[in-house]
Amino acid sequence: MDNNSSPQQTVLARESPQVVSELPTLGGIIAALQAKGDYYGLIQAAERADLVAHDDHLTRLLIAVPLVLSYLIVNDLPSAKFALLRIPDAVASVPLAQATLKLFASVWERRYENIFSRGEALSNLARRADHLQEDLAELIAGLVGTFIESFRQRTFVLVSKAYTTIPLSLAQVYLGLQSDHLLRVTSSEGWHFDAPSQILTPVRIARGTEPSPASSTLLMFEGVTDNVARLET
Amino acid sequence: MASDSLPTPPSTTLTPTPAAAAAASGSQSATDALTPATGLPPVPTATAAATAGAPTAPPTHAETLEGLLQQIVASNSPSALAGTLRIAVGTPEAREEVLVSTTSTGADPLEALDVAQHTIGALYILSARLTSASTTAPAIPFAYIDNFCRHFDPEQARLAPERVTLLAKGIMQRAEALGTDKAAIAPLHDLLTRYPPDLSFLTPIHPIFVTTCATTSFFTAALPVLAVPISQISTTLCPDLRYQDHLIYHYVGGIVFTALKRYAEAAEFFELCASAPVAPPTGGTSVARGPSQGPLGISMGGIGIGMGMGMMMMPPGPGSRYFNFSSSDPSMFQVEAAKKLLLVQLILHGKASTQALPLPKYTHPIVANLKGTVYNALARVYPNLEQVHAIAAKEAAAFALDDNLGLLGLVVDRAPRWAIRRLTETYLTLSLSEIGRAAGMEQIEEVRRVVLSMIEEGEIDASIDADGSVSFADEEPAAVSKAETDRALRTAQEQEQVLRRLEREIARSKDYLQKAVRSREEGSSANWPNIEEDLLGGSQGGRWADEAVY
Numbered sequence: 001m002d003n004n005s006s007p008q009q010t011v012l013a014r015e016s017p018q019v020v021s022e023l024p025t026l027g028g029i030i031a032a033l034q035a036k037g038d039y040y041g042l043i044q045a046a047e048r049a050d051l052v053a054h055d056d057h058l059t060r061l062l063i064a065v066p067l068v069l070s071y072l073i074v075n076d077l078p079s080a081k082f083a084l085l086r087i088p089d090a091v092a093s094v095p096l097a098q099a100t101l102k103l104f105a106s107v108w109e110r111r112y113e114n115i116f117s118r119g120e121a122l123s124n125l126a127r128r129a130d131h132l133q134e135d136l137a138e139l140i141a142g143l144v145g146t147f148i149e150s151f152r153q154r155t156f157v158l159v160s161k162a163y164t165t166i167p168l169s170l171a172q173v174y175l176g177l178q179s180d181h182l183l184r185v186t187s188s189e190g191w192h193f194d195a196p197s198q199i200l201t202p203v204r205i206a207r208g209t210e211p212s213p214a215s216s217t218l219l220m221f222e223g224v225t226d227n228v229a230r231l232e233t
Numbered sequence: 234m235a236s237d238s239l240p241t242p243p244s245t246t247l248t249p250t251p252a253a254a255a256a257a258s259g260s261q262s263a264t265d266a267l268t269p270a271t272g273l274p275p276v277p278t279a280t281a282a283a284t285a286g287a288p289t290a291p292p293t294h295a296e297t298l299e300g301l302l303q304q305i306v307a308s309n310s311p312s313a314l315a316g317t318l319r320i321a322v323g324t325p326e327a328r329e330e331v332l333v334s335t336t337s338t339g340a341d342p343l344e345a346l347d348v349a350q351h352t353i354g355a356l357y358i359l360s361a362r363l364t365s366a367s368t369t370a371p372a373i374p375f376a377y378i379d380n381f382c383r384h385f386d387p388e389q390a391r392l393a394p395e396r397v398t399l400l401a402k403g404i405m406q407r408a409e410a411l412g413t414d415k416a417a418i419a420p421l422h423d424l425l426t427r428y429p430p431d432l433s434f435l436t437p438i439h440p441i442f443v444t445t446c447a448t449t450s451f452f453t454a455a456l457p458v459l460a461v462p463i464s465q466i467s468t469t470l471c472p473d474l475r476y477q478d479h480l481i482y483h484y485v486g487g488i489v490f491t492a493l494k495r496y497a498e499a500a501e502f503f504e505l506c507a508s509a510p511v512a513p514p515t516g517g518t519s520v521a522r523g524p525s526q527g528p529l530g531i532s533m534g535g536i537g538i539g540m541g542m543g544m545m546m547m548p549p550g551p552g553s554r555y556f557n558f559s560s561s562d563p564s565m566f567q568v569e570a571a572k573k574l575l576l577v578q579l580i581l582h583g584k585a586s587t588q589a590l591p592l593p594k595y596t597h598p599i600v601a602n603l604k605g606t607v608y609n610a611l612a613r614v615y616p617n618l619e620q621v622h623a624i625a626a627k628e629a630a631a632f633a634l635d636d637n638l639g640l641l642g643l644v645v646d647r648a649p650r651w652a653i654r655r656l657t658e659t660y661l662t663l664s665l666s667e668i669g670r671a672a673g674m675e676q677i678e679e680v681r682r683v684v685l686s687m688i689e690e691g692e693i694d695a696s697i698d699a700d701g702s703v704s705f706a707d708e709e710p711a712a713v714s715k716a717e718t719d720r721a722l723r724t725a726q727e728q729e730q731v732l733r734r735l736e737r738e739i740a741r742s743k744d745y746l747q748k749a750v751r752s753r754e755e756g757s758s759a760n761w762p763n764i765e766e767d768l769l770g771g772s773q774g775g776r777w778a779d780e781a782v783y
Contacts, residue, residue, distance in 0.1 A: 047453065051419050078493040082450045110682055162688040165699040199699050 026059075027136050030066050034142060040044065042080075048071065060093045062136065064101050069143035073150050077108055080172045096140075099125050103144075107151070116176030118147045152176065156189075160202040168198045286561060294334035297322055301331065302342055305354030315335040315392035318357050332361035333370040341371050348381050352389035355381060355523050360396045363403025375416050378404055382423035390428055391459055395473045397428055398437040405441055415449040418442075429470060432461035433731075437470050439463075440481035443489060459486050459498075464735060476512040480566040487573060491640065496581040503574035508596040511563045563597040569635065571600045575608045576640045583651035585612035607631045611644070616651035649673055650687055657705040665701040677701065713767075 016131040026049055033042040045065035053060040064087050071080035081185040084104055087097055129169040155174050159166060172182055183193055192201040291302075302322060308314040322328040336342060346355045359381060362370050382404075390397050401424055408417035425438040446455035450769035463482070475699070483506040571592070578585040585608075592601045603609045607628040614620035625632075625645050632641045651673035656663060656671055662673075667682040684703060687693045689750060694706045711723075739745050 047451075050484055051451065051454070054602070079453050082452055082492070086450050110686055158685070158689050162685055162697055163697070163699075164696045164704075166697075167699050197699075204696075 026063065026138060029134070031135065031139050034139060039073050042070045043067060043074070050083070060092060061087060061097055065096060065140055066143055068104060069140070069147055072104065072107060072147045073143070077152065080104055081108065095125055096129065100166055112155070112174050115151065116148060119144050160204060163202055164204070165199050165201050168193070168200055171200050273536045290676060294331045295337040297331045298334050299336055300353070302345055305346065305351050310355050312390040312392050314353050318353065329361050329365065332358050333365040335371060343377065348384045352386040353393055356385065356393055356396045356400060358388055360399040360403055364399055367780050371472065378407070378420050382420040385427070387427050391470060394471050396412045397424065398473050399475060400424065401441045405445060413447060415451060417445050417666070418449065418451055418454050418632050421445060422454065427466055432458060433463060433481065434467055434470055435464040435474065435479055437474055437478050440478050440485065443482060443485045447485050447489050452492050452646050455486070459489060464731060477564060477566065480506050480509060484566045484570050487570065491573070491577060496577050500574055500577045500581055501552045503577060504568045504592065505566050506570035507574055507600050508593045509567060510595070511561055511597045544551050563600050567597065567600045571603060572608050572635055572637060573640065575603060575612060576644050579612060579615050579644045580647050583616055583654065616648040616655070618648055618652055621645055621648045649683060650692060653684065657695070660705060662702055662704045665703060669701060
């Protein structure tokens with residue numbers, strides 16, 4: 001578990017009045033996109049804002065954190081990495097940036113044992129920040145929550161696919177859940193649990209669970225043969 | 234942001250000086266004749282005044298500028314105005330000096346121009362101001378540049394293509410001077426997406442834009458542009474297009490995709506650069522630039538991709554090597570692209586072009602031949618962990634010299650995964666510890682992490698038991714949904730249409746027809762296969778010469 005911040009630390013120790021005046025607009029746009037679940041739209045808006053944000057300004061950080069979290073939600077880790085690396089050195093030492101970096105590093109290296117605790121730490125840090133506006137704090141916490149849930153979902157599918165049997169303790173690490181909660185979830189998904197050995201047997205998710213392609217239409221067949229014939233002549 | 238923009242008052246606010254007014258009314262003896270192209274009075278010049286034996290002093294820059302402004306505002310023929318501005322004020326140097334000046338009242342001339350209506354005039358003044366060394370010209374806020382690039386009239390801008398290239402370079406220079414290179418990305422993007430009819434046309438803005446995205450780590454900003462394959466080269470649209478623009482664009486594009494771990498696209502871009510036809514000799518027009526300058530005269534340091542991705546935008550070594558067109562040797566961009574391609578192929582396929590993925594047969598032999606290099610040595614032993622580590626350690630300096638140390642790190646990190654993948658060809662079941670031994674990993678948990686990651690990425694089809702044994706299965710064919718099938722078919726049909734259109738255009742091109750007729754006249758059917766080769770790398774190659782436009 002991480003203990004990456006103290007209660008005394010504040011996120012916006014060097015906040016300037018200009019930051020506060022600019023934030024509601026951008027924060028409002030980002031919040032609206034988040035509410036719609038439009039994370040690609042959020043990424044686009046934040047990327048645009050990052051292009052014009054001043055380097056020596058904490059606004060850049062308050063753009064970068066939602067941007068990184070959105071990239072994590074859509075599972076685009078290289079882009080998240082560069083959004084983080086663009087944070088200027090002067091701002092990178094701020095606790096909010098540090099907490100985001102730690103969460104990203106755990107995801108990048110697939111350190112499952114740290115991911116959930118670091119996500120929680122980032123949420124708590126945003127909510128505790130004295131100078132962070134309440135709606136922005138909630139926005140960041142909301143994005144962290146969405147990421148953790150989406151990551152858990154992806155990991156659940158991965159474990160189902162990758163393990164024929166798995167110790168309960170290891171499944172807890174992967175999914176970041178207490179044993180009773182995990183057993184309820186896995187039971188509802190049809191997993192078998194052998195209590196004496198503490199072994200879970202996932203319901204295997206095979207590749208190719210998607211419906212097979214429907215029969216091609218005659219029109220499609222004609223299109224393909226026509227194209228092939230033209231390219232070969 | 235909008236408050237930083239220059240105001241755009243009506244043109245009537247412009248008050249010409251007496252000299253300019255006289256010029257505009259055509260009252261001076263030396264300027265009696267109207268400019269045929271515009272139907273407007275010509276701009277007074279010092280030469281003209283001297284020739285006329287005028288007793289008064291030659292017009293000042295401000296007065297000449299006001300005369301130009303009158304023409305710009307009054308013109309209703311953008312093409313005629315473009316022609317006038319191209320030859321205005323005598324020499325290009327004198328024209329640029331005038332364009333960076335202010336009016337006699339000290340007003341900024343751009344204030345008198347509407348960006349959309351007076352695109353040609355604003356383009357000339359803006360590009361001159363952004364690239365001028367003059368310290369007296371009023372500064373241009375970036376908001377004005379943004380506004381211009383968002384609202385200029387593309388049809389008008391295409392009448393002065395060389396000024397568009399100058400503007401792109403000026404935007405980059407201004408952003409660099411302000412210490413905020415990233416500020417150039419949005420206006421360059423607008424300029425690039427609005428200037429050509431569509432993004433399939435290569436322009437000199439392409440390499441400037443992707444280079445800016447890469448040097449500022451805004452890699453994703455380049456993706457929408459990189460997603461459109463280049464299929465159109467128009468020297469009418471871009472007469473100042475240089476041969477190396479295409480090389481730089483695809484080379485840097487490859488770096489962008491590599492940074493984003495999109496290795497298949499990276500390999501495609503590096504291959505496009507490496508296998509491009511080699512520019513022919515152009516009679517000593519080589520351009521030598523120092524190693525501190527990039528291919529576009531833009532300072533490009535290491536892009537600091539970080540996390541093991543330290544790659545330079547500019548291939549290492551003396552800058553002149555990349556622009557030496559006095560021989561038919563390939564550009565060093567191509568040689569460097571071939572090296573990067575080999576490393577990317579090792580990551581992507583576990584083997585390289587020297588083994589099973591050859592470069593196209595038309596690749597220049599100097600580019601294609603990496604025998605005797607550390608790259609070939611690495612490819613030969615890959616993914617044998619012991620030997621890979623040995624070469625990486627022994628030859629680190631050689632890779633560093635090519636600025637490929639970061640990429641080498643990725644290749645080395647990837648080797649255990651390829652070692653594990655090869656196990657699947659031989660074994661049905663192995664324990665995690667056995668896999669660890671084969672892949673050079675001591676910690677069981679590390680092996681578990683890598684195997685799980687490989688399953689997640691679809692690199693292997695395997696399942697792990699609670700006791701730590703791993704069963705490998707034959708790779709199942711990828712499941713494809715109907716929607717994906719339809720999408721792939723649509724893409725194939727679109728590509729087929731593009732190919733058909735290109736084929737039609739080539740078939741009716743003057744160059745192609747001339748070659749075809751000549752071949753027929755010579756009665757040698759054996760020449761036919763060489764027609765396209767000649768067109769690409771032969772006598773017409775001079776069009777690609779690195780010419781100084783100004």
